[in-house]
Amino acid sequence: MEILGVSLPGLMSQLLLGLVNGSFYAILSLGLAVIFGLLNVINFAHGALFMLGAVSTWMAMNYFGINYWVMLLVSPLLVGLLGVLIERFLLRWIYRLDHLYGLLLTLGLSLLIEGVFRSVYGVSGLGYDTPELLEGATDLGFMMLPNYRAWVVLASVTVCLATWFVIEKTRLGAYLRAGTENPRLVEAFGVNVPVMITLTYAFGAGLAAFAGVLAAPVYQVTPLMGQNLIIVVFAVVVIGGMGSIMGAILTGLGLGVIEGLTKVFYPQASSTVVFVIMVIVLLIRPAGLFGKEK
Amino acid sequence: MKTSLTTLACVLAAAGLVTPLAQAQEKVKIGFVTDMSGLYADVEGKNGALAMQMAIDDFGGKVLGQPIELLSADHQNKADIAASKAREWIDTQGVTMVFSGTNSGTALAVSQVANEKKRVHFNNGAGSSALTNEQCNPYTVHYAYDTVALAKGTGGAVVDRGGKDWFFLTADYAFGQALETDTTAVIKAKGGKVLGGVKHPLNASDFSSFLLQAQASKAQILGLANAGGDTINAIKAAKEFGINKTMKTAGLLVFLTDIHSLGLKNTEGLLHTTSWYWDLNDASRAFANKFFAKTKRMPTDVQAADYSAVTQYLKAVQAVKTTDADKVMAYLKSTPLSDFYAKGSIRADGTYAHDMYLVEVKSPAESKKPWDYLKVLSTLPGNQVFTTKAETKCAAWK
Numbered sequence: 001m002e003i004l005g006v007s008l009p010g011l012m013s014q015l016l017l018g019l020v021n022g023s024f025y026a027i028l029s030l031g032l033a034v035i036f037g038l039l040n041v042i043n044f045a046h047g048a049l050f051m052l053g054a055v056s057t058w059m060a061m062n063y064f065g066i067n068y069w070v071m072l073l074v075s076p077l078l079v080g081l082l083g084v085l086i087e088r089f090l091l092r093w094i095y096r097l098d099h100l101y102g103l104l105l106t107l108g109l110s111l112l113i114e115g116v117f118r119s120v121y122g123v124s125g126l127g128y129d130t131p132e133l134l135e136g137a138t139d140l141g142f143m144m145l146p147n148y149r150a151w152v153v154l155a156s157v158t159v160c161l162a163t164w165f166v167i168e169k170t171r172l173g174a175y176l177r178a179g180t181e182n183p184r185l186v187e188a189f190g191v192n193v194p195v196m197i198t199l200t201y202a203f204g205a206g207l208a209a210f211a212g213v214l215a216a217p218v219y220q221v222t223p224l225m226g227q228n229l230i231i232v233v234f235a236v237v238v239i240g241g242m243g244s245i246m247g248a249i250l251t252g253l254g255l256g257v258i259e260g261l262t263k264v265f266y267p268q269a270s271s272t273v274v275f276v277i278m279v280i281v282l283l284i285r286p287a288g289l290f291g292k293e294k
Numbered sequence: 295m296k297t298s299l300t301t302l303a304c305v306l307a308a309a310g311l312v313t314p315l316a317q318a319q320e321k322v323k324i325g326f327v328t329d330m331s332g333l334y335a336d337v338e339g340k341n342g343a344l345a346m347q348m349a350i351d352d353f354g355g356k357v358l359g360q361p362i363e364l365l366s367a368d369h370q371n372k373a374d375i376a377a378s379k380a381r382e383w384i385d386t387q388g389v390t391m392v393f394s395g396t397n398s399g400t401a402l403a404v405s406q407v408a409n410e411k412k413r414v415h416f417n418n419g420a421g422s423s424a425l426t427n428e429q430c431n432p433y434t435v436h437y438a439y440d441t442v443a444l445a446k447g448t449g450g451a452v453v454d455r456g457g458k459d460w461f462f463l464t465a466d467y468a469f470g471q472a473l474e475t476d477t478t479a480v481i482k483a484k485g486g487k488v489l490g491g492v493k494h495p496l497n498a499s500d501f502s503s504f505l506l507q508a509q510a511s512k513a514q515i516l517g518l519a520n521a522g523g524d525t526i527n528a529i530k531a532a533k534e535f536g537i538n539k540t541m542k543t544a545g546l547l548v549f550l551t552d553i554h555s556l557g558l559k560n561t562e563g564l565l566h567t568t569s570w571y572w573d574l575n576d577a578s579r580a581f582a583n584k585f586f587a588k589t590k591r592m593p594t595d596v597q598a599a600d601y602s603a604v605t606q607y608l609k610a611v612q613a614v615k616t617t618d619a620d621k622v623m624a625y626l627k628s629t630p631l632s633d634f635y636a637k638g639s640i641r642a643d644g645t646y647a648h649d650m651y652l653v654e655v656k657s658p659a660e661s662k663k664p665w666d667y668l669k670v671l672s673t674l675p676g677n678q679v680f681t682t683k684a685e686t687k688c689a690a691w692k
Contacts, residue, residue, distance in 0.1 A: 267495075
């Protein structure tokens with residue numbers, strides 16, 4: 001059976017691959033959405049934090065022999081800690097200013113971080129092997145799916161849903177959401193809003209690093225790996241609606257799939273299709289697919 | 295008034311005051327513009343400038359009695375930056391030779407400036423054969439390699455070894471398309487077939503989808519008409535999806551730094567063409583070890599060519615005793631060159647025709663020492679592997 005000249009098994013395997021890429025988009029755009037939702041900061045440093053997750057995983061393996069599974073936990077914690085420092089010493093000063101200042105600050109920060117790593121490690125990249133447990137591939141009938149890619153989807157969907165649950169369904173999440181609406185009132189109830197905001201940024205940074213660790217065995221670990229991804233991820237957030245948690249997750253996965261299909265039918269457009277969709281969505285629903293107009 | 299000025303000039307000349315001025319113009323300044331921070335920075339970049347400085351130092355640091363100066367800049371892979379830098383250097387700094395590095399777009403732009411300003415222009419690292427073919431000019435030397443040589447080298451060798459059915463992964467811009475077209479011509483001439491291809495955007499991070507399409511085509515050979523990060527990611531994904539079990543990969547432009555980055559486990563058996571390899575002979579090893587001592591990396595063929603090209607230019611200036619571009623070019627095109635990098639001659643179209651090498655990446659077991667990555671399968675004669683007189687579109691060589 002064929003659809004537009006592409007066999008059905010072929011199409012199914014492309015959809016699955018799209019889902020793998022979508023998982024990265026989802027987890028990165030989720031972090032951006034959380035940060036924007038609570039801090040009102042457009043975090044351009046997200047790509048650099050993603051890269052730090054991957055590079056620190058590589059460094060731990062190469063210099064200290066620390067394996068992938070340990071770094072899957074440690075790397076987000078380390079980068080989260082860096083996030084605390086960034087929020088405490090830099091971002092805190094510009095909340096009262098226009099969004100643009102946050103964007104410029106974080107962009108500058110990411111250029112700085114990437115520049116340092118580029119001068120140390122060059123641009124060709126560092127190889128990171130797939131962890132032994134997940135080596136090999138599973139025959140799904142229509143394709144051989146590398147086990148590691150299946151793990152990427154599983155891990156990122158789990159983390160995304162857990163995040164959504166915490167923010168939308170728990171008491172802690174309720175405080176967070178209330179803090180963004182009216183920080184003074186929430187503080188009057190005895191909640192320490194500045195600490196909450198710091199931890200939120202750290203959590204967003206940690207999510208980026210988690211995606212970075214997941215990406216290390218799939219892509220070549222390079223100082224520029226975040227740059228390539230971050231622009232697409234911003235488009236994903238805009239399409240989903242700034243600040244919408246579930247919107248970011250669903251749009252991330254969905255756009256991964258659409259991009260996958262484009263790679264089959266018209267590969268030249270695969271790097272632009274996301275932006276074309278962004279333009280259309282902005283024309284029809286300026287607040288994004290899942291965003292609410294304020 | 296006019297006579298008195300002339301008289302004054304004569305008196306000054308007689309007094310020997312004009313001579314130092316004339317000498318000042320004879321100072322050799324080399325302006326080198328390349329990608330120092332982007333995806334090609336490891337192929338040449340800062341270490342390319344270092345190789346040139348090594349060449350200047352080994353030459354004695356002086357020519358025509360004046361110290362040699364090297365200027366360098368990052369063109370960020372933008373043709374306008376490259377061209378305006380070259381123009382600025384020629385107009386305000388008196389640069390006598392412009393050197394353009396990796397990236398075909400920037401090289402073609404610098405080549406036009408050099409032609410307009412009548413300055414010697416060398417290029418290493420840009421692939422496009424147009425530099426010395428459709429867009430050739432009297433002042434440009436294309437020194438290291440071009441897409442035609444790569445296509446004839448790798449494409450021809452793979453078909454000769456029985457790789458008749460090809461599928462291309464092509465970077466969707468001028469360089470990738472030229473490489474695919476040139477290689478397709480070679481494959482067809484030798485009785486092979488191209489079963490299909492995918493044009494992917496430059497800097498595509500995920501190649502898995504394209505690779506499944508390649509696998510579905512049932513071709514024997516996966517031809518990579520791309521470079522740098524794209525080649526690296528494509529090879530890595532081919533390994534992950536087990537494509538390398540059913541197809542053999544032919545890299546049309548592979549650098550030593552790509553192999554170093556991927557490791558032998560991922561690149562074992564990869565056929566490609568290179569203009570130079572550090573472990574060819576004693577002379578190449580001597581240069582490589584000196585370079586390694588400074589950088590902790592073995593030189594790529596482009597970096598070795600940078601050293602060689604600067605040395606040959608300085609020798610030419612010394613021989614003709616002037617920096618005059620026409621005289622230097624006439625000397626370069628009439629004198630056979632020979633050093634640790636290559637042997638050959640610069641033709642009327644500006645191509646440095648020298649031997650190229652068909653190489654295969656060693657298996658981890660075959661590699662005996664660090665950076666021991668390649669084995670040379672055959673030498674491709676320079677008069678056959680580059681564009682021939684019958685094929686050229688350069689008017690100066692017809």
